[in-house]
Amino acid sequence: MAERLSKAVAAAERQPAPRRTRNKPEERHREFVRKAIELFAEVGFEAGTRELAQRLGVTQPLLYRYFPSKDDLITAVYREIYVNRWKPQWREGLLDETQPIRDRIIAFYEDYTRTIFTPEWLRIYLFAGLRGVDINHRYAATVEAEVLRPITLATRKSFGLGDGPPAAEEIELFWTLQGGIFYYGVREIVYRFPMAVDRSTMIRNAVDTFLEGVGSVLRRLAESPETAD
Secondary structure, three states: OHHHHHHHHHHHHHOOOOOOOOOOHHHHHHHHHHHHHHHHHHHOOOOOHHHHHHHHOOOHHHHHHHOOOHHHHHHHHHHHHHHOOOOOHHHHHHOOOOOOHHHHHHHHHHHHHHHHOOHHHHHHHHHHHHHOOOHHHHHHHHHHHHHHHHHHHHHHHHOOOOOOOOOHHHHHHHHHHHHHHHHHHHHHHHOOOOOOOOHHHHHHHHHHHHHHHHHHHHHHHHHOOOOOO
């Protein structure tokens, strides 16, 4: 019995060790970005490539093969979280004149908040602002061009005020609507406040309140020769 056991152990030791499967470069790239998103959402942009490499269980030189600098890594995170989640149909819906302006804006914010009201989206955005990372500037430029200008134009037309290029003061009105809805998400997702009003009700009330008052301001701006583009 002992002899048979000894032979079995010896045979097992002669067997080649199972080969570790190696991730394809694109799979490893996605994994690195995913872990970077988790890290930045948790601790902010103070975290560096050394800490990320430790979390991934890889060496820093290997990480640098995929991302030569921390800025390259941040760009990849921005693309994954902000660019890839952006929906071109948001702009199309806002400009769809077959629907009432109220319905268009509410439908947009319903879908938009489903997209951005996540811990990684909001926390990374706030951390980026605190550290001066240019994620905020890039994203705000997209929001203004693809959301706020179309909303401004569509709302002005709904009040019969023409369809010329929106002025800066007009666009700023719609930043107040955008900012209020955004801050609801910060309170709900980041601060984890108990929200007495559900999200859909908040959006409807915010849009109704805004549309109730914005018409008179837009008319005043349309009549003012000092309103600049």
